[in-house]
Amino acid sequence: MPVYTVHAPVGNGADLAAADKFVFVRDGFHFWAAIAGVIWLVWHRLWLALTGWIVLMVAIQFGLSALGASGSAIFAVDILVALLMGFEAASLQRWTLSRRKWRQLDVVVADDAEAAERRFFDRWTARQRGNGSDRSAVDRGAPPPTRHVPGQPFSKPPPMPQGGIIGLFPEPGGSR
Numbered sequence: 001m002p003v004y005t006v007h008a009p010v011g012n013g014a015d016l017a018a019a020d021k022f023v024f025v026r027d028g029f030h031f032w033a034a035i036a037g038v039i040w041l042v043w044h045r046l047w048l049a050l051t052g053w054i055v056l057m058v059a060i061q062f063g064l065s066a067l068g069a070s071g072s073a074i075f076a077v078d079i080l081v082a083l084l085m086g087f088e089a090a091s092l093q094r095w096t097l098s099r100r101k102w103r104q105l106d107v108v109v110a111d112d113a114e115a116a117e118r119r120f121f122d123r124w125t126a127r128q129r130g131n132g133s134d135r136s137a138v139d140r141g142a143p144p145p146t147r148h149v150p151g152q153p154f155s156k157p158p159p160m161p162q163g164g165i166i167g168l169f170p171e172p173g174g175s176r
Contacts, residue, residue: 001109003027004116005094007102023102024116025093034086041092048099049092057081 007023033040041050060081064074094104106124110116 001111002116004108004110004113004120005104006106006108006116006120007094007097008105010101010103019121022105022120023097024108024113024120025090025097026113026116027090029086030089031086033089034082037082037085040085040089044093046092046096049096053085 004024004026007025008018009021030040037053038050041047041053057078060077061074064077069077098104106120108116108120110119
């Protein structure tokens with residue numbers, strides 16, 4: 001099953017109003033990026049990656065020609081670069097999104113993009129409802145920090161056991 005990463009712009013926040021701006025990036029081999037790399041990069045507006053790809057291809061062509069490589073060797077290198085582009089296309093998308101200050105919200109495993117969206121938004125809305133009105137609340141799995149406030153018994157820490165040691169061996173050097 002394909003794996004998708006979900007990205008959201010940082011400036012808008014990750015709330016329900018900004019949900020239409022979320023981007024799902026499929027991990028894995030991108031066939032059209034390997035076949036038509038320039039068109040794929042332009043289509044996805046990866047301008048810096050496009051510039052790097054053009055510079056890399058020109059450098060490879062001139063470098064191999066200067067070394068006297070045959071036409072078939074240059075073609076083989078071009079095929080390898082195209083395969084590399086197909087395998088790394090999703091990484092280029094994620095890199096561009098992180099450069100634009102987008103953050104990764106989640107990783108979703110689904111059969112296709114539509115199922116990934118459904119699965120992500122089911123989980124995400126359940127988490128949003130669970131937070132109540134505080135959207136920035138984070139569950140760390142521990143009770144909140146306490147202070148000693150006179151008259152409030154819940155603010156006192158629990159008493160230490162006799163001997164002050166917590167663990168399997170309550171006495172130092174005790175028998176096992």
